[in-house]
Amino acid sequence: MKQIIIHYGELSTKGKNRKMFQRKLADQIRHLTKHLEKVTIQPEFDFMYVKWDETPYEDIIEILKNVPGISRFEPVYQVDKDLDQIKAKALELFAAIEIAPSDTFKIVAKRQDKDFPYDSYAIQREVGSAVGEVYQEMAVEMKRPTHKLTVSVHKDRDAYLSLNHYQGIGGMPYGSSGKGMLMLSGGFDSPIAGYQMIKRGLELEAVHFSSPPYTSPQSLEKTKKLTSVLTQYGLPMKFHNVPFAKIQEAIRDNVPDQASMTVTRRFMLRIMDELLVQNKAQAIVNGESLGQVASQTIDSMVVINEVTNTPVLRPLIAMDKTEIIELAEKIGTHDISNEPFEDCCTVFAPVAPHTKPKLAPIEEMEKRLDIEGLIADALANTTVETIDSDYIDNQQNQFAGLL
Ligand code: ATP
Ligand code: MG
Numbered sequence: 001m002k003q004i005i006i007h008y009g010e011l012s013t014k015g016k017n018r019k020m021f022q023r024k025l026a027d028q029i030r031h032l033t034k035h036l037e038k039v040t041i042q043p044e045f046d047f048m049y050v051k052w053d054e055t056p057y058e059d060i061i062e063i064l065k066n067v068p069g070i071s072r073f074e075p076v077y078q079v080d081k082d083l084d085q086i087k088a089k090a091l092e093l094f095a096a097i098e099i100a101p102s103d104t105f106k107i108v109a110k111r112q113d114k115d116f117p118y119d120s121y122a123i124q125r126e127v128g129s130a131v132g133e134v135y136q137e138m139a140v141e142m143k144r145p146t147h148k149l150t151v152s153v154h155k156d157r158d159a160y161l162s163l164n165h166y167q168g169i170g171g172m173p174y175g176s177s178g179k180g181m182l183m184l185s186g187g188f189d190s191p192i193a194g195y196q197m198i199k200r201g202l203e204l205e206a207v208h209f210s211s212p213p214y215t216s217p218q219s220l221e222k223t224k225k226l227t228s229v230l231t232q233y234g235l236p237m238k239f240h241n242v243p244f245a246k247i248q249e250a251i252r253d254n255v256p257d258q259a260s261m262t263v264t265r266r267f268m269l270r271i272m273d274e275l276l277v278q279n280k281a282q283a284i285v286n287g288e289s290l291g292q293v294a295s296q297t298i299d300s301m302v303v304i305n306e307v308t309n310t311p312v313l314r315p316l317i318a319m320d321k322t323e324i325i326e327l328a329e330k331i332g333t334h335d336i337s338n339e340p341f342e343d344c345c346t347v348f349a350p351v352a353p354h355t356k357p358k359l360a361p362i363e364e365m366e367k368r369l370d371i372e373g374l375i376a377d378a379l380a381n382t383t384v385e386t387i388d389s390d391y392i393d394n395q396q397n398q399f400a401g402l403l
Contacts, residue, residue: 002055003075004073006048008046009070028069029064033063037054040052050064066169067173071170073166074162074166078158079158081158094135096164104147109123110152178203181275181276182194182205185343186222186339186342188324188334192287202313203235206237207242212243215342220241221395224239225391236389238279243378247264255368259354261349262353262357266362267374270307271378273310284311284312285314297355
């Protein structure tokens with residue numbers, strides 16, 4: 001049997017919610033490993049065991065590195081209750097890590113099985129000298145060792161060793177903080193906004209406003225692929241495609257160019273509010289970053305936000321574009337966002353949008369539009385599908401099958 005111990009950081013401070021947090025985390029680990037093998041998850045008070053048989057450690061480690069709610073984790077290696085085997089495994093584990101000249105180490109042993117002929121102190125001494133012999137430059141350090149090897153000799157089971165710790169991404173388990181809906185364009189920002197909120201435990205559904213025939217099928221496809229990447233950090237996600245062309249045509253024909261962006265955004269938020277009710281979600285998430293474009297000045301946000309009382313979460317508000325791009329590269333959305341297909345906002349983008357719109361004139365202009373009718377029509381024609389992390393592979397296979 002192979003096993004990893006997971007430490008959950010912030011989660012352990014949540015008192016009564018602990019069980020729910022643990023269940024959400026366990027659900028997600030099971031989901032993300034299901035294509036490999038069935039794993040057993042055993043929650044303890046402030047850590048959790050993941051146990052399995054066949055899959056190599058590396059494959060499970062790669063998955064756990066990206067699961068929200070895990071602050072760090074350590075693989076635990078099993079050997080027979082035999083001192084030579086314990087020593088051999090200890091040396092193998094040290095051989096697999098990088099050791100700098102000034103590094104120090106410590107062995108911590110726990111003997112639960114009193115029939116084992118060496119007590120904890122003797123195990124520490126024996127294993128310590130075996131390691132010290134091979135790594136003569138590495139000193140023993142009790143207080144703050146660079147490397148800590150733990151040896152546990154269990155009563156009913158075998159002996160277990162652990163040395164390497166891995167950092168997780170932190171945050172909270174997916175879905176443990178409620179549900180929001182992500183306004184997902186094909187750009188760089190909104191998928192990162194989604195990732196940030198997923199990491200903070202918010203369950204998400206994606207909403208994309210598309211404007212065929214002005215926008216291409218590839219533009220829609222791009223957003224679905226971005227959704228698919230996001231599901232690698234959460235669970236399968238609903239994707240709502242809202243047809244937006246009629247609204248954009250009505251705005252183009254009735255609203256002065258400079259104000260069209262503000263009015264367009266207000267329509268998006270009104271529709272988001274309806275979708276939130278329909279899907280029992282509590283917050284809107286978008287990729288706005290202060291001052292990035294005309295619609296993202298404080299003055300614009302005030303006038304746009306005026307149509308809703310729902311919390312609009314803007315995790316990127318204080319981030320620079322370079323930081324956003326770096327994160328996009330790290331989480332795997334960069335190359336998809338970089339594809340050239342334009343979304344509805346770009347196609348209808350005004351030449352010189354207002355950066356300081358005023359509410360009263362905007363409301364006046366909106367009187368020329370059948371707001372309720374347009375929204376009802378868009379909602380009636382909205383389509384929904386569920387997207388999973390294998391979406392991109394499946395699309396590629398289908399495409400290959402057509403050739
Ligand atoms: P992004 O890189 O996410 O496209 P952006 O810098 O291009 O953002 P805007 O086009 O002003 O900025 O959009 C601001 C936010 O509004 C986006 O981050 C996204 O959350 C939302 N948004 C914009 N266009 C759409 C769309 N077609 N469908 C859904 N949401 C959208
Ligand atoms: Mg955009």
